[in-house]
Amino acid sequence: MKKGFTLVELLAVLTLLAFVAIISIPIMETILSNSAQKTKNSQIKEILEASKKYVLKYDNKLEYDEDNEVLIPLDDIKKSEFLNDEKMINAETEEELNGCIHVKYNEETGKTNYAYFYKCETLNYTGSCFNFDANEGEIQGLNTSAGGCSNFETLEIPTYINNQKVRSIKGIDNQNNAYLLHSKKVNFSKALYLETIKEHAFGYGVTSLTTYDEIDLSNNSLLHTIEEGGFSDSELKIRKIKLPDNLKIIAKEAFQGNTLTEIILPEKLERIGESAFKSNRIERLEIPGSVKVLGKHAFAYNKLKTVTIMNKASSNDFNLYNEPFAENSGFTNKKIIWKQ
Secondary structure (H helix, E strand, O other), X not given: OXXXXXXXXXXXXXXXXXXXXXXXXXXXXXXXXHHHHHHHHHHHHHHHHHHHHXXXXXXXXXXXXXXXXXXXXXXXXXXOOOOOOOOOEOOOOOOEOOOEEEEEEEOOOOEEEEEEEOOOOOOEEOOOOEEEEOOOOEEEEEOOOOOOOOOEEEEEOOOEEOOEEOOEEOOOOOHHHOOHHHEEEEEOOOOOOOOEEOOOOOOOOOOOOEEEOOEEOOOOOOOOEEOOOOOOOOOEEEOOEEXXXXXXXXXXXXXXXXXXXXXXXXXOXXXXXXXXXXXXXXXXXXXXXXXXXXXXXXXXXXXXXXXXXXOOXXXXXXXXXXXXXXXXXXXXXXXXXXXX
């Protein structure tokens, strides 16, 4: 009678367990990440609902600027009767939520819009390193002819330039003025009023292979559009991207040709353009139910294993759906999970 396992059998079991771990750990990490994101989104909704009640009661005491905008510290909302004055922990970062709420009243529609910033630090830049159109609130490249305006360790996109809000970042024609040609990192966290990253804004001017470990846009809560080729260049490789909660449009080729292994798409996203994430390394993907347009080859040439599409029954529920997952080795439409 056999009383134990042989060394060969034990090695076989250990090999099997290691193989199972290799497969299951990334899946569990994705599940936990998605769960944390949903918890965080629920927290933000609670904060914004409390903010609406706060503004309704204290509107006449708020100091709106000339654009009918105001930033309210979250601590003020917590101290009111509309939100418990307790620590609220961000489920994704495990840091306390203590930012501020952006409130903007639109005179044309009569509506008030709300957005939450995780960090509320501002920067009023008064130097000469940015080409800036004050009327449009638009950065139009770097002024590298000015002293000290090249070779940044970290290029900070400011909240204001000479007291004017930064609303957009434009792609540039002059390669010498390209943002990424002169910086090792880009910090967007203080660009609180940034609404649009325009065509090829950060997808131009990389003259040799450049790798960015992470582009973090998570604090840019007013950012609604990343235009064509916004972060795409043959020499640019981005390993990780954090997108903001209120992003609506990711246009054509916005992140094409990077080295992304995962992407968490925001719940309010409406449009993913043609080839938007083509030629990356994404393995698992969840497309939120808010997405109405899914462009041709949007996720082609990745390493997709599973795709979950929320609140849709079939490809007929999209305005545009033409081989968005083409050229993923071994991936077929049968691996798409339609989750209603």
